């Protein structure tokens with residue numbers, strides 16, 4: 491009745507010890523077929539109950555159709571099915587967002603769970619070395635829920651007991667290839683549980699036009715672009731210092747200009763002062779008029795301007811001493827933002843040693859003492875190595891745009907950032923696809939997120955100058 495199964499071979503196995511004639515034969519106990527059938531039937535029944543419990547709506551639909559067919563015959567069931575499909579299609583046509591949120595992404599998640607993740611789970615995990623094969627048995631991490639968002643699949647996983655997260659972060663490439671995604675990010679959600687994020691599409695592949703200038707004066711966090719999850723990317727500038735690292739053409743200018751753009755209303759009412767250092771003469775000079783006299787280009791001018799800011803900061807600190815420990819921008823004590831493009835030109839690549847030391851010393855003073863008195867530094871540079879920027883750790887917030895080498899990612903975003911998915915070295919060098927794209931760490935979480943800054947074109951900068959110069963020069 492039953493075909494021969496591999497288990498039947500056990501009785502033929504014979505093993506001996508190498509140097510004696512002791513022979514071992516396994517004791518074979520035959521299990522009556524009925525036991526196996528009962529166990530399989532029980533498993534099927536338990537699986538059915540579990541499916542109905544977990545997916546009541548999905549289970550109700552075939553049951554309702556079946557009952558209708560049985561009671562009213564098939565034409566009634568077919569018209570009921572047609573009505574349901576038509577209603578869903580109309581919903582999707584009229585309001586795609588709510589349809590996707592409530593139905594579309596759930597269906598997609600179910601499909602991708604069964605067709606991609608469950609189907610490939612065992613081979614991918616064994617080949618990547620995340621499963622274990624011990625004494626003939628496969629031990630696999632448990633695949634949990636799949637949730638779909640507009641751009642990615644999020645897969646929850648229960649790790650094997652005793653497995654380190656590093657095993658997973660080291661194998662993001664295997665996982666991405668195995669499940670047909672462009673990349674994979676690993677997030678530890680709770681002890682022993684991970685969420686793997688597999689992007690399905692790149693929502694940041696199109697350049698983003700400059701955002702509109704805020705109506706209300708604000709000192710931040712300022713909106714400067716979009717996050718990968720579709721939410722606005724807001725950058726804190728007041729109460730911190732920001733370092734932007736990116737290879738040439740990575741789009742550092744778009745971050746600098748987006749920040750300046752959103753601070754203009756506040757600058758026009760005197761709540762913000764913008765000081766600009768443009769040693770390369772290629773970036774901030776475009777909107778020079780916005781900064782009035784607070785603009786410097788030659789290294790000597792830059793050193794003088796920085797010394798001036800340090801003096802402002804120290805005077806303010808002396809006034810605040812013992813009275814207040816944090817800064818609220820007012821017209822008398824505005825938030826001072828020092829914007830430095832290509833900071834390495836002033837520090838590492840400056841041939842005049844004395845000037846170099848003066849500038850480095852002023853920058854270190856500002857970044858160590860400026861935060862609480864309302865002085866912030868926004869600096870951009872191409873090469874984040876310690877030899878080039880020895881004060882990079884004095885910047886609490888860092889942004890990694892496209893970088894040349896994978897090791898530079900951790901230098902900017904901190905240890906382990908690249909393992910957690912900040913692939914800044916893989917951002918496209920084609921400006922339309924990759925300029926302004928980068929990774930940041932948000933305050934609350936160690937996970938890097940992918941962002942794209944809005945592109946402030948030359949025309950936008952000229953328009954900003956036209957609209958705000960009268961106030962800028964008066965400030």
Ligand SMILES: Nc1ncnc2c1ncn2[C@@H]1O[C@H](COP(=O)(O)OP(=O)(O)OP(=O)(O)O)[C@@H](O)[C@H]1O
Nearest residue numbers: 697738739740741742743744921925926943944945
């Ligand atoms: N956010 C953006 N979106 C789309 N394209 C951008 C963006 N930012 C910059 N670009 C494009 O990339 C080019 C280079 O940008 P940018 O000058 O800002 O780079 P950079 O990082 O300052 O380079 P460098 O270090 O050489 O000054 C720009 O001319 C522009 O065409």
Ligand SMILES: [Mg+2]
Nearest residue numbers: 742743773831
């Ligand atoms: Mg530049």
